[in-house]
Amino acid sequence: xxxxxxxxxxxxxxxxxxxxxxxxxxxxxxxxxxxxxxxxxxxxxxxxxxxxxxxxxxxxxxxxxxxxxxxxxxxxxxxxxxxxxxxxxxxxxxxxxxxxxxxxxxxxxxxx
Amino acid sequence: xxxxxxxxxxxxxxxxxxxxxxxxxxxxxxxxxxxxxxxxxxxxxxxxxxxxxxxxxxxxxxxxxxxxxxxxxxxxxxxxxxxxxxxxxxxxxxxxxxxxxxxxxxxxxxxxxx
Numbered sequence: 324x325x326x327x328x329x330x331x332x333x334x335x336x337x338x339x340x341x342x343x344x345x346x347x348x349x350x351x352x353x354x355x356x357x358x359x360x361x362x363x364x365x366x367x368x369x370x371x372x373x374x375x376x377x378x379x380x381x382x383x384x385x386x387x388x389x390x391x392x393x394x395x396x397x398x399x400x401x402x403x404x405x406x407x408x409x410x411x412x413x414x415x416x417x418x419x420x421x422x423x424x425x426x427x428x429x430x431x432x433x434x435x
Numbered sequence: 436x437x438x439x440x441x442x443x444x445x446x447x448x449x450x451x452x453x454x455x456x457x458x459x460x461x462x463x464x465x466x467x468x469x470x471x472x473x474x475x476x477x478x479x480x481x482x483x484x485x486x487x488x489x490x491x492x493x494x495x496x497x498x499x500x501x502x503x504x505x506x507x508x509x510x511x512x513x514x515x516x517x518x519x520x521x522x523x524x525x526x527x528x529x530x531x532x533x534x535x536x537x538x539x540x541x542x543x544x545x546x547x548x549x
Contacts, residue, residue, distance in 0.1 A: 355534065367525065367540040413478065417534030422468070422491050423527075425478040 325350040325418045329426035336404050337434050344399040344429050346388075346414030354418040356397040358388055361428075362410045370412075373397065384408070406435045437462065439528050439541035447547045453514040456544045460507050460528030466490075467509040468538060469501060472523040481524075484509050485532035513546075521548045 371382025480493040484503035527538035
């Protein structure tokens with residue numbers, strides 16, 4: 324069965340620090356990859372997605388992610404975080420199961 | 436376009452009761468998926484409906500069921516509620532089925548089982 328691992332459960336950064344959140348998936352075939360964000364009290368929102376093409380994808384609010392097929396990874400990055408980026412971040416993949424499989428989430432806290 | 440809407444937003448039920456949750460997808464979206472979100476298990480897939488047919492089902496007991504209407508609106512039903520069913524239930528819609536398209540999520544229904 325396909326699975327997604329997010330190794331960082333809670334990340335604490337100061338404003339202006341750089342961010343990288345890890346995401347690894349288990350399925351070896353064709354995958355679609357997503358990062359969603361859940362701000363406090365709000366619903367899940369799509370940050371960015373990868374279906375095919377350029378493995379470096381850019382999303383909203385200055386986020387980007389790189390798909391590295393050989394490493395089964397889709398890490399999320401942002402060069403300079405803001406206090407408003409405090410949220411929970413979920414990596415998700417669709418592959419053989421034809422459904423979204425989510426990682427356990429990473430809680431990001433940005434200190435002002 | 437209006438986003439995915441879910442009603443009610445909050446529900447309190449007691450063990451043994453049943454509950455029905457409703458989801459209206461984004462206009463033009465024909466696929467509706469349901470997820471359960473809990474602190475312990477995270478986000479887990481319940482089922483997907485496309486054109487009124489269940490296309491895919493997650494690993495949940497038969498107490499969890501759903502349906503989709505001709506206007507793509509979907510309902511999810513949980514019978515014989517258990518304490519462990521307390522969760523945030525999320526609905527997501529997409530144009531295409533089977534995980535081949537981006538899913539957009541609603542705000543969820545917070546179910547508390549006492």
